[in-house]
Amino acid sequence: MTSEDLIEVLGNKYNTEILSATTDPKSAQDLSDELDVPIATCYRRINELTETNLLELHDRPLSDEHRRIKVYRRNVDEIEISFDNGIAVDISERSVVKNKLDDVWRTMSSQ
Numbered sequence: 001m002t003s004e005d006l007i008e009v010l011g012n013k014y015n016t017e018i019l020s021a022t023t024d025p026k027s028a029q030d031l032s033d034e035l036d037v038p039i040a041t042c043y044r045r046i047n048e049l050t051e052t053n054l055l056e057l058h059d060r061p062l063s064d065e066h067r068r069i070k071v072y073r074r075n076v077d078e079i080e081i082s083f084d085n086g087i088a089v090d091i092s093e094r095s096v097v098k099n100k101l102d103d104v105w106r107t108m109s110s111q
Contacts, residue, residue, distance in 0.1 A: 025071035
């Protein structure tokens with residue numbers, strides 16, 4: 001994906017809000033409710049962000065209604081865009097260690 005393509009994805013309405021909200025795993029419904037995004041739009045934005053590897057399917061837990069739901073978490077911690085010599089995009093991805101530490105912390109704090 002080119003820098004221009006990535007900037008276009010980030011410029012789409014709600015994409016940056018979804019990325020900001022998915023430090024912790026969340027379902028499309030949770031994101032829709034939290035960000036006041038129509039659910040169909042939320043699913044489209046999630047698909048777009050997962051196709052660009054900015055967001056990932058984190059898990060498929062059982063809901064309270066005993067149905068599998070998809071929860072998503074962002075893959076990036078930071079995106080830096082510069083215009084010094086053309087367009088350059090630098091992405092700082094979340095590390096596997098950080099993801100595991102987040103999961104352990106969340107498990108410990110929910111007990």
